[in-house]
Amino acid sequence: MSDRDTGGAEVVLRLSGITKRFGALLANDAIGFDLRRGEVIALLGENGAGKTTLMNILFGHYTADAGTVEVFGQPLPPGHPRAALASGVGMVHQHFTLADNLSVLDNILLGTRSLFSPSLGNAAARARVSRLAQDFGLAVHPDARVGSLSVGERQRVEILKALYRDARILILDEPTAVLTPQETTALFATLKKAVALGLSIIFISHKLGEVMEISSRVLVLRHGKLVGEVETARTDRHRLAEMMVGAEIAAPKVAERVPGPALLTLKGVETARRGNAPRLKGVDLELRAGQIIGLAGVSGNGQSALAALIGGLESPTQGRMDLAEDDGVDWSPRSALAAGIARIPEDRHRTGTVADFSLTENAILESYARAPMSRRGWMDWRAAEGFARRIIETYDVRCPGPSARIRLLSGGNMQKLILGRVLEAAPRIILANQPVRGLDIGAVTFVHNRLIAARDAGAAVLLISEDLDEVTALSDVIHVIYEGRLSPGFPRGTKTPAELGLWMAGQGFGEAGHAA
C-alpha cells in the first residue's frame, strides 16, 4: 500500500521483528516497519502500548530480546546510543534529557567531542548552533541556563541537540504533551522544514488531531503489537481512535441540569504575589452544586493561583470566601478538605502522589487520619487496603496490586487512582486541575465521564484546563482567566471558541477592570 505513494524514496530505517519483555509484560511483540526519506511516520497508541519502549530500543537505551534495526542499510549494534547517534538517529525524549544547571550550548556540545580533546571549541559550535537555530526556526539563546527556559524552549534545545549531530532520522516522543497550542504550531513548522530538507521523522503521539496534521503515514500500536498501518490521507480521526483503542469511542454527553445552591462563593478575592506567577485580582466566582464550571485560559495566567487558593494552599489577602453555610472560613488545606473540597492536582507526579509509596498508601493520603483508615492513632491497614482495592476495581486502575509502588503505573492509571481517591470521598466541590493532561483517549473518556457523573450527583466541579475543546465540551459555565482576572461566566453555548479565544488573549478585560 504505502509503496505506491512514497514511491521509490530510499528506506532510511528498517525495524524487523523487534521483541522486548519486561518481566511478564510483553512490551513489544515482533514489530517491524520501514521509514523512508522525507517521510513523517506517526506512531500512535495509548499509554503503555509500547511506543516509547520501541523507540528506546531503536536509540539504544534498551536492548531488544529479538529483532534487528537497520539504518541506511547498515545493521545498528543494539544497546549503544552512541552508535545510534553516529548513524544519524536523533531522539527527542519525552522527559527531556537536559542538565538544568548547564547552559544551552553546553547541553548541545555534551558528548560531541572526544572527551580527551583539550578544548570545547565553543566559538565554532556557537556559530553552528545559531545557524541551525535559524534554519529550523528554533530560537533559543545559547548561553541561557536550561533551568531558566520554558518547556517549549527546552524542547527546542533537545531538537537542536539532535540536529547538531547531523541527525537524518528524528524521533520525537510525545513532543506536544507539554506544549501550548502556539508552541505546537511552531514545532510543526520546524518539523516541516526538517522534512523539506530530507530528514525523516518518527512522531510518537496519542493526539489524533496532531497525527492527522503532521504525518504522512500512521502506525498504530496496541498492547505491544503493531495493529494497523494506514496512510494519513486515507483515514480520519474516528477510525484512528478505533484502531488505537480497539473499540468505538463515545463522546461524553452532558445532559442539561438545573444547578443547585452555591457551595463556594468568592467575592473580590485577591492573593499575594508569589514570584513571577500572576496573582489573583478581584476574582468573583460562584461554584454551584450540580455544575461544571470551566476555566479556560492560556497557561500561566493565574490558574495555579486560583487552584492553590481553592485547594486551601493559599489564603486570600482581600475579599471574601464563603462556603454554603459557613461564612469567612480560615483557609488551609485541612479546612478545604473538611469543607468537602477534593483536589485533582495539576502535576500528579509532584503533588498528586508519593512515587515510592504503595497504591494503598497513596489512596489514603487524604483520609488516613480519620476512621476507618485509622482509629485512636493506629492505622487500620486492612481497611486502607480494602479502600485501595475498591478504587482499583471501580476505577479500572491497571496495576499489579494494591501493594505495588505507584511509580510503576502509567500516567493514566495513576490519574485513575487519584480520581478514585477524590470521588470515593463523595466531595461537594471538586477542583480538577488539568485532569486529563497527558492521558490517552480511553483514560480521558473515563475521567470525563466520572466528572460528569459527580456533577450529576450534585457536586460542583471546577475544571481548569488549557484545552479549550475540553472546557467547552464539559462546562455548564465558562470563565476565562487572564492575568489573574476572571471574565464573567458564560453559560454553555453562548460563546464560540473564537470569541473565547479573544477573551483568552485579554480582550474584554480592559472595561471589566475599570468597572470593578
Added chain:
Amino acid sequence: MDLFDILLNASFWAAAVRIASPLIFATLGELICERAGVLNLGIEGIMVAGAFAGWMTVYLGFGLWTGVLIAMLVGMAFGFLHAVLTVPFGLSQHVVGLGVTLLATATAYFAYRLSLPEVTSPPKIEPFQPFEIPLLAKLPLIGPAFFAQTALTYLAFALVLAVWLLLYRTPLGLALRAAGENPAAVEAQGLSVTAIRMGAVIAGSGLMAVGGAFLTMSAFSSFFFEMVNGRGWICIALVVFGAWRPGKAALGALLFAAFDALQVRLQQTPMGAIVPYQLFLMVPYVLSILALVFMSRRAEVPAALMVPFNKGER
C-alpha cells in the same frame, strides 16, 4: 592590639597557606566526585591511607615524589572500591563511603603496626623542604606567605586552576558536570555514565590521598594515629561552602586555615591565659559553620548528587 600584630605577621599567613594545602587537595578530590554525582564519604579514610602510604614509601628509602605517587595510587585503589560499589552496583553512597573510611583507616593502622611493631614514637622522614620562588618571595607579607612554601603547596594551588580548566574548559569536564546534573542527558548523548562517574571517583580519591600525604610528607614528617583528625569531613563542608566551584572551595580552605592559624596564636596572647584553650580550638569550626550558613544558602547542588543511574531501567 594583639589581633593586628598577628594579622600583620608574615608567619601567620605562611601558616594559613600551609594548613590550607592538604585541605585544598582533598577538597578538589571531593569536588570532582560530587560534580560527577557521587558523594565520597571515604575521604577521611582515604586521607589516612594516603598519609601512611606516602610516609612509608619514603621511610623505606624511596624518593619524596615516589611517595606522593604511591599515596595517590593507594587512594585510587580505595576510590575504585568505592566507585564499583556506588556506580555500577548503585549502593547507598553514605554507607559505602563510611565503610571505605573505616576500611582505609583500619588498613593503614594495621599496616603501620605490622611494619613497625616495636616502635613507640614514630620515626621521622626528611620531608619536602620549602623553597623560595625568586623575586616573588621578596614581596612584603605575601612573599613569605605564598612564595616560600614546599613544592606540594605550590602543586595544590596549581591544581585549583587545573581542576577549574578541566571542569569548565574541556569536553571531559562538561561530561563530568553533566553526569552530576542529569545522567540521562549524558547517556542520551552517547556517553557512558558509569565510566565517567567511576573515573571521577577514582581520580578524586587519588587527590584526597595526596592531601593526606601532605600531612606526613610536608607538615609533620611522621605518621601517627588520629593525625587526619576530621580534615576529610571539613573538606566535605568546604565543597558545599565553595558551592561546588574549585576557586571558591580553595578560598574556603584558606579561610578555615586562617582561623586555625589564628586560634593557635590567640592562645598565646594574654587573653589565652584567661580563656580555656578548648574555646580557641572551637573557633575555626564555629566560624566555618557561620560562613557555611551565609555562603551556601543559594548554592546550586549538582542535581543528580547521590542519585544512582541504572541504564535501561524503567
